[in-house]
Amino acid sequence: MHKARIVIDPDFHIGAIDPRIYGAFVEHLGRCVYTGIYEPDHPTADDMGFRQDVMDLVRELQIPIFRYPGGNFVSGYNWEDGVGPKNKRPRRLDLAWKVVETNEFGTNEFVEWARRVGGEVLMTVNLGTRGIDAARQYLEYCNHPGGTALSDLRRSHGAKNPHNIKYWCLGNEMDGPWQVGHKTAEQYGRLARETAQAMRWVDPTCEFVACGSSYRAMPTFAAWEDTVLSHCYDFVEYISLHTYYGNQTNDLGTFLGRSLDMDLFIKSVIATCDHAKARARAKKTLNLCFDEWNVWYHSMEADKKIPLWEIAPGQLEDVYNLEDALLVGSMLMSLQRHADRVKIGCIAQLCNVIAPIMTQVGGKAWRQTIFYPFYHASRFGRGVALNIEICSPKYPNKEFDEVPFLDAMATHDPEKETISIFCVNRDQHDALQLEVELHGVPDGCRVLEHIVLESKDSKATNTAENPERVKPHNRGNAKLAKTKVTAQLPRLSWNVIRLGKQAAPTKKRD
Numbered sequence: 001m002h003k004a005r006i007v008i009d010p011d012f013h014i015g016a017i018d019p020r021i022y023g024a025f026v027e028h029l030g031r032c033v034y035t036g037i038y039e040p041d042h043p044t045a046d047d048m049g050f051r052q053d054v055m056d057l058v059r060e061l062q063i064p065i066f067r068y069p070g071g072n073f074v075s076g077y078n079w080e081d082g083v084g085p086k087n088k089r090p091r092r093l094d095l096a097w098k099v100v101e102t103n104e105f106g107t108n109e110f111v112e113w114a115r116r117v118g119g120e121v122l123m124t125v126n127l128g129t130r131g132i133d134a135a136r137q138y139l140e141y142c143n144h145p146g147g148t149a150l151s152d153l154r155r156s157h158g159a160k161n162p163h164n165i166k167y168w169c170l171g172n173e174m175d176g177p178w179q180v181g182h183k184t185a186e187q188y189g190r191l192a193r194e195t196a197q198a199m200r201w202v203d204p205t206c207e208f209v210a211c212g213s214s215y216r217a218m219p220t221f222a223a224w225e226d227t228v229l230s231h232c233y234d235f236v237e238y239i240s241l242h243t244y245y246g247n248q249t250n251d252l253g254t255f256l257g258r259s260l261d262m263d264l265f266i267k268s269v270i271a272t273c274d275h276a277k278a279r280a281r282a283k284k285t286l287n288l289c290f291d292e293w294n295v296w297y298h299s300m301e302a303d304k305k306i307p308l309w310e311i312a313p314g315q316l317e318d319v320y321n322l323e324d325a326l327l328v329g330s331m332l333m334s335l336q337r338h339a340d341r342v343k344i345g346c347i348a349q350l351c352n353v354i355a356p357i358m359t360q361v362g363g364k365a366w367r368q369t370i371f372y373p374f375y376h377a378s379r380f381g382r383g384v385a386l387n388i389e390i391c392s393p394k395y396p397n398k399e400f401d402e403v404p405f406l407d408a409m410a411t412h413d414p415e416k417e418t419i420s421i422f423c424v425n426r427d428q429h430d431a432l433q434l435e436v437e438l439h440g441v442p443d444g445c446r447v448l449e450h451i452v453l454e455s456k457d458s459k460a461t462n463t464a465e466n467p468e469r470v471k472p473h474n475r476g477n478a479k480l481a482k483t484k485v486t487a488q489l490p491r492l493s494w495n496v497i498r499l500g501k502q503a504a505p506t507k508k509r510d
């Protein structure tokens with residue numbers, strides 16, 4: 001059995017964790033909206049047609065911010081189509097996903113849905129087929145209190161109070177040739193600058209996200225960010241990052257190491273932002289908005305067979321196994337590890353479409369395997385991200401010479417006086433013997449619980465028929481003696497060791 005060590009000192013901070021890193025993405029894509037969060041004929045639907053079984057699961061995840069309405073979808077979207085009386089809303093071809101969009105669900109429904117589940121909205125404007133004028137009008141419709149044609153139009157649609165949406169993405173993946181209205185970095189940088197300027201004149205309280213690269217392997221990566229920021233550094237507060245990882249070749253060692261790529265991606269974007277800051281002689285430091293991330297590969301072949309122009313077909317319906325949950329856990333740790341600069345993160349997506357929550361039309365809703373690491377990180381990974389030292393044996397894979405068997409992060413919640421240690425054991429064969437040296441352990445501190453997500457079969461999934469096949473237990477064996485925590489981390493497992501003074505209310509599922 002391999003041995004690994006961690007040293008933790010609650011005084012050694014990376015930075016305060018912005019709760020918004022536990023955000024999620026809702027796109028008009030597949031069944032994310034229609035028959036996902038919204039299904040008026042569903043037995044649990046509320047007065048607005050929102051599925052309450054889904055809302056209950058969303059609330060469990062304590063998600064503070066939701067990105068909407070796309071994604072590739074937004075680059076051909078007319079926001080006007082999705083407001084006003086539903087029977088007058090037009091059906092349109094969605095060129096991104098080759099489906100028909102009914103527009104039965106739109107801005108006011110989404111803002112109300114987000115309010116009911118306790119989150120705010122990260123809204124995206126269309127900078128593909130549209131531009132400054134539509135963006136500033138959309139903001140006026142959403143945020144201006146009243147007394148103008150657009151704000152009064154919103155009021156006439158039943159939304160008397162302004163939505164006060166503070167965070168706005170300036171387009172989506174504009175570096176990607178697949179994007180409707182794809183642009184060069186020069187074209188986009190100028191457009192992002194002018195759009196942010198006009199929108200800020202409409203509402204000076206807003207903050208803006210410029211599009212970064214769609215993933216690190218994009219041929220234009222880093223040059224794109226550099227050029228875009230040369231135009232709009234002073235006009236935006238964040239730059240976006242997106243990444244998805246897959247295991248198409250069934251090479252688990254390589255797959256589980258892909259969070260190292262995410263770390264590299266984040267570090268490179270920080271470096272590029274800081275270069276742009278120096279060049280602009282700017283005081284402001286740009287933050288990162290990792291507004292699409294997840295595992296995505298299971299559904300890709302099946303999606304090629306979906307006929308054109310259907311309404312809300314089941315697209316991107318990845319059914320996740322334990323292996324995927326482990327990488328999602330590592331990706332969450334990657335966001336925490338850069339808490340000083342990553343201020344917003346959105347798991348993509350929330351429901352049915354590469355999602356932690358799945359639904360049947362007219363039937364059940366259940367938790368996928370990846371639900372659990374997200375649930376634990378969002379619930380227990382609040383407060384301050386700690387700068388921990390990890391000493392772990394390593395293995396080589398196709399992409400990295402040295403991948404540690406142990407992936408770990410720790411967070412300290414000063415209010416609750418708890419420390420959470422998150423760990424993934426990437427070892428496919430053996431448990432990992434963990435030793436944690438704790439500096440400055442408060443008197444009376446003890447192990448509150450050691451949660452473990454594991455499975456004999458690492459390909460095991462949760463389905464409508466067997467929705468609880470993979471779920472966490474809290475029978476991990478972590479022990480604290482003086483200043484040392486020892487624990488065995490089972491092979492291929494996600495672990496949360498919670499330390500504190502008080503007994504936590506034990507949740508059955510944990």
Ligand code: AHR
Nearest residue numbers: 027071072073172173348
């Ligand atoms: O989340 C699915 C798609 O992935 C999004 O629409 C797009 O932004 C990304 O390429």
